[in-house]
Every structure is written in C-alpha cells, then in structure tokens.
Amino acid sequence: MITRSPALVQGSHADGLQADAISPGRKNVIAQQSSWQTQLSRAIRDPDELCRRLGLERDWTQGARQGHDLFEVRVPEAFLVRMRHGDPTDPLLRQVLPLEAENRPVEGYLTDPLEEASHTPAKGLIHKYANRVLLITSPACAVNCRYCFRRHFPYHENAPSRDQWRESLRHLRDDATINEAILSGGDPLAASDNQLAWLVEQLDNIPQLKRLRIHTRLPVVIPDRIDDALLVWLARTRLQKVMVLHINHANEIDHAVIDACARLKQAGVTLLNQSVLLRDINDSVDTLAALSERLFEAGILPYYLHVLDPVQGAAHFDVPDSEARELVARLRDQLPGFLMPRLVREIPGKASKTPL
C-alpha cells in the first residue's frame, strides 16, 4: 500500500536497508545528503504539485489556491509517500490539501479560538495552566495541517529571538511553581539543534524544573529529524523527557516512524500521542481503534483526542460533541484502557483541557 518515490529511495531509507553494506564514513555522506533540513527545504509547497504527484485531477485544486494563499501548503516527501496514489479521499492527503470549503466563513469559527494572544506575558511564552508553561520555540512547521488552530497565529510577531528566549527563561526562573517546560510552536523541532541544545541547557539550570515536554509532529512527517545531533542534547539533560507526537491516522506510522520512535525511547523519552477528531479522516470506531493499536506498536501511548477548535477555515472537519462522545464510548468496548485517548476540548479561560 505504501508507495515509495524514487527520490526517497535515494535518501535515508536506502541507508537503513544498506546499513551493513557500507562503511561508517560513507554512511555519513549519505546521511548528510538526505538531512532533515534538506528534506524540510524540499517539502512540497504548491497545491498543484501535490495533486500532480498523487495523480489527481486538476479539479481537486479548485479553491485550493485561495486556501493556500491564506495558509500555505507544506508537505514533506517522507509524508507524501504514505498517501495512496490517485485517491482524493486519502486520510493523510485530506489533512494537508486545501479545499474550497476553507474559504467559506462559518459563524462561531474564529481566527484565535483559544484566545492565546491574551496569555503571552513574554513574547513566545504562554502561561495558561498551573505548574507548566508553553514556550513557542519555533514559528515554523514541517507540515501545514489544514485544521490547525494556529493557522492564523501571528507567528512572525512571536518568532523568538535569543533575547526573547532569555525573557521567557527569566519568567520561568522567577516562578517557583513552574515544574514543567513545554516546547511548542509551530514545531519546536524545526529549530536547529544548536538552538535547542542552548535552550535546554538553560532550562536544566532552573532548579524547580522537573520535566521537559516537547510537542512535535516532525518525527512523524520527517522521521530523519531524530538524528544523532538531536539525541546528543536530549541525552544530556537532567530533566525527565516527554514527547507528545501528533498522529491522526494509523497510515501515518510507517517503518521510518517506528525506527525514529525506537531511537527516542532508547534515549529515555516517554512517548505520547495527541490526535484531533476529524470528519472523513478518523471519525469511525475502526479507524480510531486501528490508530491506538498502531501507536502501541510504535511504543507510543494515546494521550488526548481533541475535538476541533473552532478556527476559521476548518469548519468542514468538525464532528459534533454528541457524535464524538458516542464514538469514544464504542471505542472503549474495543480497546484496553491504556489504549484509550482522553476526549477533550480546549475552552479559553479554563485551567485545563475540558473532558467531554
């Protein structure tokens, strides 16, 4: 089912297959050729190209242009190869392809549904919940998800410089109640390992901090992001490490993702997953059960299943609360308790996510 493009076969997946046959020096050369930075810079950024690569008719791009102008298309090759060729309903494609429906305003769907703009005491820092603080570490993402609640977030104003990071770190140091730093974004792993190593070293020196949490989709969409340079700073920190991945469908987890997760687990990282419940992507009991099972095969435990945030342009992904509750009740009949995600909504002004 998974088709591999020639471009990718020349990349790191070929390394894996040939690992025993090539010298360590040669392996390094190949690894550099297909570094995650290169893969990120070569991500597809054009809706027409996305459709062409998947063998789809041009009418699938009707309306896509306008959506793309608002929030650009971005799809790395390593994610594209997990999509079914010629299938406009593919659950991975639907997460990244703008549709006509995005351009229709729907009442109640806002540009900042979580009112994050009013919770930023320092630029690039969101302190809404007790004991934990979210640091907007990198404004960029490796993939642009059409349902994203931050699709209108003023990232450019919040793109942190070292000075802004210093200000955020001061806020953490001055608040004795904060014991967990959450790196978020955008995608924090879109930042360079030099920057991340520096930031984590600063966090290490804040005595009341116990945990480092990283919310990221990069190990899913570009598994080669989990490379030696990342594992070095991750292994060095004294903080307990949690990574919350973001996977919505079992087809997102291929061998490269499983290998990346194995490297993270070896480095002592606890792996969790959050999903968003999305119409026509994962809104069935079978799909959600298969996702939980597949996550566990990769060593990841389901954490949250979010209902959609009412962000402008994403209304066509919505699943009503009553249907969401019923889906989760039926899911509970199928799965062991430890594979059940918590169904939650984020309500502005609340002190935690709200269980449904």
Ligand SMILES: *Cc1c(COP(=O)(O)O)cnc(C)c1O
């Ligand atoms: C979701 C979120 C967190 C983390 O919440 P948990 O329930 O601990 O996973 C922290 N801060 C903000 C602003 C959040 O949106």
Ligand code: SF4
């Ligand atoms: S990776 Fe996360 S933050 Fe980035 S577009 Fe997707 S859902 Fe939004």
